[in-house]
Amino acid sequence: APAATPLTLPSGLRSPTDEDIAAFRAMLPTPGSVVTDEDALAPHNTDWMGRFIGRSRVLLKPRSTDEVAAILRHCNEQGIPLVPQGGNTGMVGGSVPVADEVILSLAGMASIEAFDAASGVVTAQAGVVLEALDTYVGERGHRVPLDLGAKGSCQIGGNVATNAGGSRYVRYGSLRASVLGVEAVLPSGEVLAGLTSLRKDNTGYDLKQLMIGGEGTLGVITRVALACPPLSAAVHVTLLKVPSWANAVSLLAAAKGQLAEILSAFEFMDAPAVKLAVTHLSHVRDPLGPDEDAGATDGPFYVLIETAGSSAAHDREKLDTFLESSMESELVTDGVMAESAGQAAAFWELRESLPEAVGKAGTKVFKYDISLPMDAFYRIVTDARALLADAGADADVVGWGHMGDGNLHLNVAARGDVAAVAAALEPWVYEQVAAARGSVSAEHGLGVMKAGAIGYTKDAVSVEVMRGIKALLDPKGILNPLKMLPRVGEEKTA
Numbered sequence: 001a002p003a004a005t006p007l008t009l010p011s012g013l014r015s016p017t018d019e020d021i022a023a024f025r026a027m028l029p030t031p032g033s034v035v036t037d038e039d040a041l042a043p044h045n046t047d048w049m050g051r052f053i054g055r056s057r058v059l060l061k062p063r064s065t066d067e068v069a070a071i072l073r074h075c076n077e078q079g080i081p082l083v084p085q086g087g088n089t090g091m092v093g094g095s096v097p098v099a100d101e102v103i104l105s106l107a108g109m110a111s112i113e114a115f116d117a118a119s120g121v122v123t124a125q126a127g128v129v130l131e132a133l134d135t136y137v138g139e140r141g142h143r144v145p146l147d148l149g150a151k152g153s154c155q156i157g158g159n160v161a162t163n164a165g166g167s168r169y170v171r172y173g174s175l176r177a178s179v180l181g182v183e184a185v186l187p188s189g190e191v192l193a194g195l196t197s198l199r200k201d202n203t204g205y206d207l208k209q210l211m212i213g214g215e216g217t218l219g220v221i222t223r224v225a226l227a228c229p230p231l232s233a234a235v236h237v238t239l240l241k242v243p244s245w246a247n248a249v250s251l252l253a254a255a256k257g258q259l260a261e262i263l264s265a266f267e268f269m270d271a272p273a274v275k276l277a278v279t280h281l282s283h284v285r286d287p288l289g290p291d292e293d294a295g296a297t298d299g300p301f302y303v304l305i306e307t308a309g310s311s312a313a314h315d316r317e318k319l320d321t322f323l324e325s326s327m328e329s330e331l332v333t334d335g336v337m338a339e340s341a342g343q344a345a346a347f348w349e350l351r352e353s354l355p356e357a358v359g360k361a362g363t364k365v366f367k368y369d370i371s372l373p374m375d376a377f378y379r380i381v382t383d384a385r386a387l388l389a390d391a392g393a394d395a396d397v398v399g400w401g402h403m404g405d406g407n408l409h410l411n412v413a414a415r416g417d418v419a420a421v422a423a424a425l426e427p428w429v430y431e432q433v434a435a436a437r438g439s440v441s442a443e444h445g446l447g448v449m450k451a452g453a454i455g456y457t458k459d460a461v462s463v464e465v466m467r468g469i470k471a472l473l474d475p476k477g478i479l480n481p482l483k484m485l486p487r488v489g490e491e492k493t494a
């Protein structure tokens with residue numbers, strides 16, 4: 001079993017006592033709002049991959065913004081640290097305690113409060129599960145501009161706090177533009193009442209942007225207003241096989257040019273990743289069949305393309321022309337178009353099963369979520385493979401990701417001497433990314449896992465400004481300590 005993470009909390013913070021727990025009970029009268037049972041706490045003390053383990057003795061489940069404010073006021077006065085927790089699906093250990101912080105779960109705040117049919121703006125409490133929100137707006141002819149494999153568990157508040165990317169990003173862009181309003185409770189207990197649903201608003205600094213992607217270090221998001229685009233009448237999903245990386249890059253350019261405004265996802269998977277999914281997950285199938293070359297260093301690659309538009313006939317014609325020209329020019333060697341919603345879902349299942357599959361393939365998985373320019377994009381996977389082969393490591397090195405956004409998920413499932421694998425990979429991966437002027441966290445954030453690596457992507461002045469903002473809003477450092485920002489002197493740079 002993995003060892004517990006506990007790190008030492010910054011000085012000035014203290015553990016919650018029985019008196020604090022009694023005070024929390026008085027603030028949160030709804031039964032079940034204060035959880036101290038060890039078994040009930042266990043899943044909240046650990047992330048979904050079991051890589052980070054805290055030892056909190058109390059979880060709070062407030063039911064309103066006022067209750068969140070009361071908790072934060074008390075904790076701030078007393079110097080008691082907290083970790084905000086949504087669906088606990090995060091990838092970087094941001095949502096679990098590093099020691100015995102209070103866990104502040106948003107699961108009890110799960111109401112969808114308003115929907116404006118004219119603008120498609122939905123207003124919801126932070127704890128609404130992403131899939132439930134998508135279903136709700138879907139029934140009203142709209143679509144949440146965000147989709148990801150964890151949709152059944154992650155919460156809209158957690159999505160906003162991580163500025164999650166996912167597979168619709170190529171179409172709708174960053175949540176930073178779709179989130180119109182945020183209500184958040186500051187560490188002081190004051191409420192930042194930014195729940196506007198205005199499309200345009202240039203009155204002063206845009207403070208909600210500090211909460212979007214703030215990873216719960218500056219405030220607790222309690223409500224969001226999100227602009228949801230209209231649901232598309234026609235959705236087509238195709239799965240293609242391309243023989244080389246160069247072809248995949250050309251195919252992306254062709255898709256952006258020819259499919260243009262109807263392109264709604266462009267995801268890639270390398271053949272070893274697909275092989276892990278069909279090997280380790282019995283419900284997952286490869287519609288293009290097993291590949292003799294799986295495991296080769298450069299290809300074949302699988303590309304999942306989704307289009308979403310207003311006219312099935314028009315979209316199908318565009319898609320057919322695109323596919324014909326891609327086949328003729330031999331960019332694509334094989335492909336299948338989903339002919340039913342069930343088939344489309346199966347293609348997506350293959351893509352979305354990869355995080356789980358890679359988790360089953362090794363005793364330890366090293367996950368890197370990086371942005372890289374296209375010319376350096378896949379090379380890091382083949383280089384990592386060669387590096388680990390030379391080191392005699394027992395590991396699967398696979399790549400997949402949101403290729404349309406320049407976002408690669410490099411995953412290494414290691415067995416045996418995982419410490420040697422770790423030593424070979426880090427800081428090597430971060431140095432490669434910095435040399436290519438990429439980002440060491442494209443969409444998962446920094447959490448506790450990568451806080452020390454911020455300097456590979458951000459300059460020292462930027463990190464100092466971030467520290468200043470943190471000190472201004474959270475002078476005692478009670479909110480999500482040791483997450484996102486490195487402690488002074490602990491940042492690494494290339």
Ligand code: FAD
Pocket residue numbers: 048083084085086087088089090091094095106126147148149150153154155156157158159160161162163164165166167215216217219220221222352355356443444447480483
């Ligand atoms: P948590 O994991 O609970 O928390 C994440 C962070 O946000 C923590 O720092 C936490 O303290 C903070 N936080 C949570 N709620 C709040 C709140 N209300 N106020 C303030 N801070 C808060 N991510 C992507 O970007 N793209 C993907 O494609 C993607 N795919 C995934 C697929 C799978 C199978 C899984 C398991 C995860 C995936 N993720 C992906 C990771 C992603 O970050 C999360 O799934 C999601 O955005 C986190 O939401 P959550 O509610 O689970 O937040």
Ligand code: MLT
Pocket residue numbers: 149166352354355367369401402409
């Ligand atoms: C994905 O796109 O599959 C995810 O962000 C999750 C992962 O990298 O494991």
Ligand code: ZN
Pocket residue numbers: 166401402409443
């Ligand atoms: Zn992703």
